[in-house]
Amino acid sequence: MTTATAPLVYDPYAYEIHEDPYPTYERLREEAPLYRNEERGFWALSRHADVLAGFRDSDTFSSAEGVSIDPAASGPHAHRTMSFLAMDPPQHGRMRGLVSRGFTPRRVADMEAGIRELTTQHLDACLEQGSFDFVADLAGKLPMDVISEMLGVPQADRAELRKRSDLLVHREEGMTDVPPAGVAAALDLVVYYADLIADRRANPGDDLVSALCAAEIDGDRLTDDEITGFLFLMVVAGNETTTKLLAHAWYWAWRNPDQRAKPFEDPGRIGDWVEETLRYDTSSQMLARVTRTPVELHGRVLPPGERVLLLVGAANRDPRAFPEPDRYDLDRDTSGIVSFGFGRHFCMGASLARLETRVVLEELVRRVRTYEIDADAARRVHSVNVRGFDTLPTTVEVR
Ligand code: HEM
Numbered sequence: 001m002t003t004a005t006a007p008l009v010y011d012p013y014a015y016e017i018h019e020d021p022y023p024t025y026e027r028l029r030e031e032a033p034l035y036r037n038e039e040r041g042f043w044a045l046s047r048h049a050d051v052l053a054g055f056r057d058s059d060t061f062s063s064a065e066g067v068s069i070d071p072a073a074s075g076p077h078a079h080r081t082m083s084f085l086a087m088d089p090p091q092h093g094r095m096r097g098l099v100s101r102g103f104t105p106r107r108v109a110d111m112e113a114g115i116r117e118l119t120t121q122h123l124d125a126c127l128e129q130g131s132f133d134f135v136a137d138l139a140g141k142l143p144m145d146v147i148s149e150m151l152g153v154p155q156a157d158r159a160e161l162r163k164r165s166d167l168l169v170h171r172e173e174g175m176t177d178v179p180p181a182g183v184a185a186a187l188d189l190v191v192y193y194a195d196l197i198a199d200r201r202a203n204p205g206d207d208l209v210s211a212l213c214a215a216e217i218d219g220d221r222l223t224d225d226e227i228t229g230f231l232f233l234m235v236v237a238g239n240e241t242t243t244k245l246l247a248h249a250w251y252w253a254w255r256n257p258d259q260r261a262k263p264f265e266d267p268g269r270i271g272d273w274v275e276e277t278l279r280y281d282t283s284s285q286m287l288a289r290v291t292r293t294p295v296e297l298h299g300r301v302l303p304p305g306e307r308v309l310l311l312v313g314a315a316n317r318d319p320r321a322f323p324e325p326d327r328y329d330l331d332r333d334t335s336g337i338v339s340f341g342f343g344r345h346f347c348m349g350a351s352l353a354r355l356e357t358r359v360v361l362e363e364l365v366r367r368v369r370t371y372e373i374d375a376d377a378a379r380r381v382h383s384v385n386v387r388g389f390d391t392l393p394t395t396v397e398v399r
Contacts, residue, residue, distance in 0.1 A: 025314035046314035048321035055342035061289035139246035152207025244283030244388025
């Protein structure tokens, strides 16, 4: 419960925020639509119209210092591990152009059969047990498998890579930067990627890494460092986020049995299940920007060089954009969601994430009659911008 007298503090590192940020978001939207956190040195925008305008005006709100507030992941070097997510034009367009070839609608659609096969492999093992961890045994495995397929990472290396990428985003309570285990994991990944790139330069295959090694724009080729940055981005942007979306869909449908009944009675509603989950509790809660030019926001002029957070999770619950926003409702219009950003940096993997989630939920609905979740044993991850479960024990009754 929030009380009007309690001071309004929004700290994305606080464990209370990881458990439930929504009461704080409500107060931010109403009491401080341009919020200032002096201690951490950022401003935050929480209303839907402001977040959307921030994404749209990417000339004023620059991404060149990264999109995270972790000191180790922000600053002019951010592109080393976040590639074009942390670039402005013209560098952004050059890299995104080269990579986008791997994400054409046709390439993504062609992945459906492979995704279903991978899903079935994991799901067979889960259903045989009856009780399993939805994250560790299913949702946490598939996105990394799919990215690994795209990049040509061998099967034997995938579990280890997943463990490293989890360490990269995890934060112990009180930590406000990448912890030593995260730094060590990043170094291991750099070594692994260097070997992968060297191997593909020598033995090109049909995968995205080989395509990037060969890609040329106006005689310009990508360096090993640029490809490494992109591989980091794929793991951070495409792995955790999709895992979290899947587990949120499973969890919020369980918490709202009237809504759960809809896709279980009519699998044609699975798309609505995915979209409402993206709105209601999205995995990528906020993106940071730095002002390039003076900008007026809510009667105050911010000078260049100020860090501004776009609170996606708050915008998706703004009653100005979504009536009764705290209701999980598969019948609502979700077309205004900002879960994948907007404009120049719009998520390149949005259709892939939607496809993966739809396929997994389709297979679950086809084979599971009903399920329970052990909510007391569920645990959330502690990360500054990724929101979702680390552990979600579930028991299913198969059809
Ligand atoms: C539910 C899953 C996902 C969510 C919620 C999500 C969210 C986002 C958001 C909000 C952005 C915009 C960042 C910004 O404006 O600064 C973004 C960018 C991006 N995402 Fe995703 N994403 C998801 C899945 C994926 C997947 C599966 C991939 C690839 C395999 C991917 C690759 C990317 C890339 C490459 C960018 C950078 C685009 C650019 O800067 O031009 N994402 N994502």
